[in-house]
Amino acid sequence: MNQWLYSKGRLNSVVRLAAFLTLASCPVSSYARPDMSPLGPNIADKGSAFYHFSVRTFDSADGKRHYKVWTGIPNKTPPASGYPAMYMLDGNAVMDRLSEAFLQTLSQHNPPVLVAIGYQTPLPFDLESRAWDYTPPAEGNEQALRGRKGGGSKVFRQLIEQTIAPQVEQHTAINPHQRALWGHSYGGLFVLDAYLSSAMFTAYYAAVPSVNRNNVALLNEITHTEKQRVSHKQLWFMEGDGEQRVREKGNHPDVLSAVRETASTLRDNGAAATFLLFPGLTHGEMFTASFQAALQRIASEE
Template identity: 40%
Template sequence: MIVVNVLWKKFGFHLLIISLCFSAALNVSAKPDLKPLGENIADQGSQYYQFKVQNFQSADRLRNYKVWLAIPKHHNKNQSLPALYLLDGNSVMSRLDEQLLKNLSEHDRPALIAIGYQSNLPFESASRSVDYTPPDESGKITPDPRNPERMAGGSHPFRRVIFEQIMPWVNTQVKLDMQRTALWGHSYGGLFVLDTVLNAHQNEQRFSHYFAASPSLTWADSRMLKAIENAQIDWKKGQKLLVMEGDLIQSKGERMSPNADSLMIENNRQAVRDLANKGVDARLMLYPHLSHGQVFQASLMDVLNNRLF
């Protein structure tokens, strides 16, 4: 169980500490489980939320997306709902259950938009490597420096898919509150969230809250940290960024995700500090004793259960 005490306005500095109580049975390995997924709550049906599913395609026709839209069943259709856009949608959907949806339906009743791939895997590694990572100076999709067998650097065209295809479809299905529309992503997805912050130009400010969970800041020779340092950011009053990170680094010999960062806390502090100096309302949330991989679940449940947007 996660116990959270977050009062955004109460903190003047950019560090929030989260107290965690968790089972000793937690797996400390950060390597993701890539076993095929079975049915999720959308397939099983919910008493509290209705699910709609739509497929989309990348501009180069090489990646096929599956988007789950969850709308609370008992809400005033004339009332705008808060909304949370979630990357790695396949894995996110596997973690939603009826009790969680019941709790959400009894409080803010947010709409959930899980953006995944037409796959039965929790993580579509090659596709997310392209979609979630920022480009180099060429602006082109090139081999991933960390995994050369994959491609990377396609965050801009993927964002256009979200803005020009997914969001218009969602807006035909449900009325959303643009003052409470959030984006969450983990690891490479955390890079995408930060890249979206850096590219939040006047015509692209589609989110009020950004949640970057354990972003892979050392990826590609710290490309994101350098981009943050050099960025000019158009930040609107009321927008908020929360960077969420664990403090557990595995010992040598343990299985460890290549996306884990031995300097992750200091790198996150630097990113938050640089962003704050550019006018971004940015905070850092630390999870004691959680690894890079475990921050996926912890941050996701925090955002959902503790109404951080």
């Protein structure tokens, strides 16, 4: 328990640093809506002194969605137990926001293998595909996601676990006790669903999960899950309060309180769950700040 509290305190320091760096580098209004401009070369294209990257492509079983997966391997001898690994959704945008300076910071500790799962598009997000892939089946989900179909998370998770992961981890020393999954918004919803359904990962980072539509029931299911079902897992809720004023006007349900209470209930029931607040950050600003904090935490683990 003391070790867990120490890790939590160290991560809180990372949260403060990530929030500061995000606010310092981005105007507050720049994330009001995602910038859908085509992306330029990313760190894998430019090359890094600290990681070497490979790219693979995959297709969905029905042939309707097409994936691009970047794998970053540290240029550092793996520990005896193997590298930790971080699987990240919205891989196009993640790769666009990975910098050489940040990779250098990771390499100073126990750098993880990076697995950024994106789509075969020059854009930062494939809005139609991610709506389907990242959301669990729920009443209304098929049509309620701003006109986009949802509900395909189970099939997408099977693709990750049964096809993508075996290929990207082949010939790479991975510590199976240090596999993490990160997602933002709909991706955060996918992480929560995987927390209940997947045995592959040990740490789950749900950044501002989209539970304010038809998915509040998912929080209830998490709250009432049996301890044995998640005893080997850690769950991290990562939230910003930069839009709390909007919530207080009644335009959105008070998701922040619901998420905080879920984490508290899980802890009371003996599960490893943490609520992390990034002060002042909005929904969009949480994208970069949260995945950087998650990566820094996994790199700092003993």
